[in-house]
Every structure is written in C-alpha cells, then in structure tokens.
Amino acid sequence: MNDNLAKMREAAKRALESGDVGYVIGWGATKFPDKTSPLFMRKPEDAERLVWNEYAIPGIAKYLLDDLYPDKPIGVFVRGCDSRAINRMMKDNRIKRENLRLLGIPCDGKDDERCTICRNRNPLVYDELLWDEAPTPEPKDRYFRANAVEAMSADGRYAYWSEVFDQCIRCYACRNICPACNCKECYVDMTATGFQGKQHSRSDNLIFGVTRAFHVGDRCIECGECERVCPMGLPIMGQTQKILKDINELVGDYESGVDAESENYLGVFDLDDKDEFM
Amino acid sequence: MSVKETNDPKIIAFCCNWCTYTGADLAGLNRSHYPENVHIVRVPCSGRVNPQFILRAFRNGCDGVMVCGCHPGDCHYSTGNYFTRRRFTLMKRLLEYNGIDPGRFHARWISGSEAGKFRDTAEEVTAMVRKLGPNTRYREYARREMSADE
Numbered sequence: 001m002n003d004n005l006a007k008m009r010e011a012a013k014r015a016l017e018s019g020d021v022g023y024v025i026g027w028g029a030t031k032f033p034d035k036t037s038p039l040f041m042r043k044p045e046d047a048e049r050l051v052w053n054e055y056a057i058p059g060i061a062k063y064l065l066d067d068l069y070p071d072k073p074i075g076v077f078v079r080g081c082d083s084r085a086i087n088r089m090m091k092d093n094r095i096k097r098e099n100l101r102l103l104g105i106p107c108d109g110k111d112d113e114r115c116t117i118c119r120n121r122n123p124l125v126y127d128e129l130l131w132d133e134a135p136t137p138e139p140k141d142r143y144f145r146a147n148a149v150e151a152m153s154a155d156g157r158y159a160y161w162s163e164v165f166d167q168c169i170r171c172y173a174c175r176n177i178c179p180a181c182n183c184k185e186c187y188v189d190m191t192a193t194g195f196q197g198k199q200h201s202r203s204d205n206l207i208f209g210v211t212r213a214f215h216v217g218d219r220c221i222e223c224g225e226c227e228r229v230c231p232m233g234l235p236i237m238g239q240t241q242k243i244l245k246d247i248n249e250l251v252g253d254y255e256s257g258v259d260a261e262s263e264n265y266l267g268v269f270d271l272d273d274k275d276e277f278m
Numbered sequence: 279m280s281v282k283e284t285n286d287p288k289i290i291a292f293c294c295n296w297c298t299y300t301g302a303d304l305a306g307l308n309r310s311h312y313p314e315n316v317h318i319v320r321v322p323c324s325g326r327v328n329p330q331f332i333l334r335a336f337r338n339g340c341d342g343v344m345v346c347g348c349h350p351g352d353c354h355y356s357t358g359n360y361f362t363r364r365r366f367t368l369m370k371r372l373l374e375y376n377g378i379d380p381g382r383f384h385a386r387w388i389s390g391s392e393a394g395k396f397r398d399t400a401e402e403v404t405a406m407v408r409k410l411g412p413n414t415r416y417r418e419y420a421r422r423e424m425s426a427d428e
C-alpha cells in the first residue's frame with residue numbers, strides 16, 4: 001500500500017511539475033481516520049497530502065463536470081469504477097478525452113458493500129498505469145438488492161419502497177454524485193412542470209425514486225455512489241439493479257461504461273426486440 | 279389537473295396521432311360505443327410518451343394508464359415505436375416491481391383501421407381497472423382533497 005502511495009505521489013508531482021496538467025484530483029485525509037475526501041492538488045508540494053488506503057472510497061470522476069472547459073488537462077486518479085464513470089460521461093458527451101490525464105491505479109477492493117459486486121477493479125481507460133493489474137475476484141450476486149425485493153409480494157414491495165422513501169429527505173445527493181445523472185438541468189428542480197412537487201409526501205418521494213432510477217437505469221455503472229452519499233442510508237440501488245437485471249434478461253450480457261463507444265440500451269433499438277405489447 | 283371523486287375508474291390513454299387516435303376516430307365514425315372512462319390524450323407519436331407521464335397520471339388521480347401506438351414497422355416517423363417498445367417494456371416491469379398492479383398499466387399496438395380493437399381494448403382495460411378499484415398508490419392526497427372541495 002505504501003509503495004503504491006509513493007508511486008501516486010510521485011506521479012502527481014511529476015505531472016504538476018511538468019505543467020502538463022492544471023491540477024490533479026485524488027484523495028485527501030479528513031479529521032476522521034476512517035474517511036477520505038476528494039483532494040485537488042494544484043502545486044507539486046500538494047502531492048504530499050495525497051492518501052491511498054482502504055478508506056479511499058469516494059468516486060472522484062463526477063468533479064470533472066465542474067470544470068468543463070479547463071485551460072490545461074485535468075489529472076485524475078482512476079480506479080475501475082472511476083474509469084467507468086469517465087467512459088459514461090464521455091459517451092454522454094459531457095467531458096472530452098483530450099481534457100483528461102488519467103493516472104490508472106488498479107484497485108485492491110475496499111471495505112465497502114458495493115465493492116463486493118465490483119466487476120472491474122482495473123481501470124478500463126487510462127494514460128499511464130502506476131502499478132500492475134491484478135485480476136478482479138469473482139463478484140458476488142450482482143442484483144442482491146433487487147433479488148431480495150423481488151421475492152416479496154406486490155403489496156410487500158409497495159410497503160417496502162414506501163418505507164424506504166418515506167425516509168428520503170429529497171436532498172438529491174444521490175443525483176449529484178451519480179456519473180450517469182449528468183444532465184445540465186434536472187427535472188426535479190423544475191417544479192412548475194408538475195411532474196413532482198417540492199413537498200415531502202409519500203407519492204412525490206416514491207415518484208422521485210422511480211424516476212431517478214429510470215433516468216439512469218440503463219446507464220448505471222453500478223458504482224454504488226448513490227447509496228454511499230445518501231444521508232439516510234437508503235438502499236436505492238434496489239431500483240437501478242432491477243432495471244439492469246431486466247435488460248440483462250432481455251438482451252443478454254449488458255454493462256454500462258465499459259467503453260466510451262457502445263450505445264446505452266434505451267438509446268437504440270433492435271427490430272427483433274421482445275414484443276410484450278399486444 | 280383536478281380529478282372529481284367518483285367510484286368509476288378514470289383511465290388515461292396516450293394515443294399516437296397517426297394510428298391509435300385515428301383508430302379511435304374511426305370507432306366514433308362507426309358509432310361503436312366504448313367506455314367513457316377512457317380519456318384520450320393525443321400525442322404525436324407513442325415515442326413522445328415520457329414514462330413520467332404515467333407516474334404523473336397516477337399521482338394526479340388516474341386509476342389506469344394506456345399507451346397506444348402504431349404496430350412495429352408502421353410508425354409514421356419510421357422508428358419511434360421501437361423506442362417506445364424498449365422503454366415501456368422496462369417501465370412496465372419497474373412499476374410492477376414497485377407494487378403497482380400490472381392491470382393498471384397497458385401498452386398496446388392499435389392501427390388506424392383497428393376501430394374494433396380500440397373499442398375492445400378500452401372495454402377490457404376498463405373492466406380490469408374497475409375490478410382493481412380506485413388506485414391509491416402514488417396518489418397525491420393533498421391535491422386531491424383540495425379539488426374535492428371545489
């Protein structure tokens with residue numbers, strides 16, 4: 001681990017000293033020993049503040065959307081999930097590859113539930129790889145949340161989601177962090193359209209939950225950031241996992257963000273799609 | 279949109295301008311009767327229907343929703359209904375997963391000449407929703423009480 005941290009500091013320092021990049025995004029320490037926060041390194045000496053340990057969990061790719069027209073490329077450390085987030089945002093035409101300097105860091109898995117379903121620990125897109133790739137261990141049940149909910153009765157499922165979303169405070173943190181949720185404007189901020197109000201009510205919360213899931217569903221990269229940031233700790237991946245499970249049932253193996261070229265499921269069609277309508 | 283309090287189901291049908299709406303028109307010309315519970319909203323193409331329309335219909339007091347368009351291959355805009363097919367296959371499953379009865383949401387292909395099919399579908403869906411009773415899920419109670427006072 002320390003070896004790798006030295007390599008990361010070295011790489012960040014080199015990039016900043018050469019002036020190729022405007023700044024580098026990585027992880028920094030917080031006052032809590034078991035938490036890290038995103039770190040923006042602008043000067044070579046800032047590289048000393050970089051940390052890399054089992055708590056370097058937050059996704060850092062979404063911050064690229066805060067600087068869409070940088071003067072110099074932005075350096076980013078990319079694990080597997082960050083690289084998929086970057087693929088997703090490049091495919092969605094939100095960021096450009098030439099604005100990025102990707103420092104690939106094969107991940108060793110963190111102490112987090114979402115890492116048990118990780119399918120790519122090694123970055124899928126990078127400019128340089130800081131150390132050797134290691135194979136990703138066999139992921140656990142990919143749809144663990146959706147499978148548990150599907151086993152309930154219809155009334156049970158409604159009761160389950162009502163209970164979950166009654167707790168939602170509609171802070172929209174899950175939307176803000178999600179790399180697939182990358183629109184410039186979001187329907188939840190446009191209350192005059194009537195899709196959803198501002199009040200805290202069961203119907204509006206449930207509708208927010210379903211709509212958020214449907215808007216990202218086929219583009220979800222299964223990074224689990226939405227659950228990590230939720231201040232109420234809600235199991236909202238249960239909704240997106242259901243959509244991915246259905247897509248995998250309908251068209252076979254489907255995964256979002258593995259490259260920046262393949263189309264998302266709802267953005268294209270096939271003449272031979274399954275026809276369940278009459 | 280405010281909804282009057284009745285025990286009779288209220289069903290919204292999003293009908294594509296080129297096929298199903300024409301089919302419903304033909305049903306009218308043929309003087310065939312279909313339940314007045316079905317309220318048609320004309321859309322340019324079934325691909326225009328946003329899944330949020332369905333959630334919004336339930337929220338504002340509808341008991342059932344239909345999305346109807348041209349048969350695959352017949353779309354006026356060539357490909358619109360293929361997108362509809364993908365979108366609503368997923369949406370239907372997601373609604374079911376969230377505990378909405380599958381009988382409350384229907385997607386159908388009805389062409390401009392199928393006046394009989396439109397009438398039969400309207401009758402079938404109305405009967406199904408009537409049996410299920412008024413929808414309470416996703417319903418916006420505050421707003422509904424306000425409109426009942428009017």
Ligand code: SF4
Pocket residue numbers: 177178179180181216219220221222223224225226227237240
């Ligand atoms: S897991 Fe959550 S945050 Fe990550 S892409 Fe999917 S919906 Fe977005």
Ligand code: SF4
Pocket residue numbers: 167168169170171172173174175226229230231232233234236
């Ligand atoms: S992060 Fe959690 S509490 Fe906040 S809007 Fe999303 S689901 Fe609701």
